[in-house]
Amino acid sequence: MKPYFAFQWHITDNCDQRCKHCYIFAEDNCKKLSEMPWEKMKQVVESCEDMCSKLGRTPYFYITGGDPVLHRDFWQLAELLKEKGYHLEHTRQSVSFK
Numbered sequence: 874m875k876p877y878f879a880f881q882w883h884i885t886d887n888c889d890q891r892c893k894h895c896y897i898f899a900e901d902n903c904k905k906l907s908e909m910p911w912e913k914m915k916q917v918v919e920s921c922e923d924m925c926s927k928l929g930r931t932p933y934f935y936i937t938g939g940d941p942v943l944h945r946d947f948w949q950l951a952e953l954l955k956e957k958g959y960h961l962e963h964t965r966q967s968v969s970f971k
């Protein structure tokens with residue numbers, strides 16, 4: 874297998890937490906939460922594939938946000954990357970309840 878080239882990919886600002894240290898929600902940074910549309914996401918995957926093919930690498934995706942699982946097309950993206958045989962990790966936030 875070709876060596877990996879890792880992409881850290883912010884697909885949404887949406888998150889159900891409001892951590893004080895978070896750059897997304899700091900001060901007035903995020904008055905409107907945005908997320909990448911599905912057509913753009915497919916273009917990004919193709920662009921990453923194109924770049925990796927030129928570099929002789931295998932794409933490796935770290936999907937972030939916000940909470941990437943809250944993106945309406947997260948599971949569609951996960952399925953697409955799985956079909957293509959690419960590795961996917963994501964930064965789902967976890968919360969513990971006492």
Ligand code: SF4
Nearest residue numbers: 888890892895939966
């Ligand atoms: S994206 Fe991460 S740091 Fe920001 S509010 Fe959500 S959990 Fe907190």
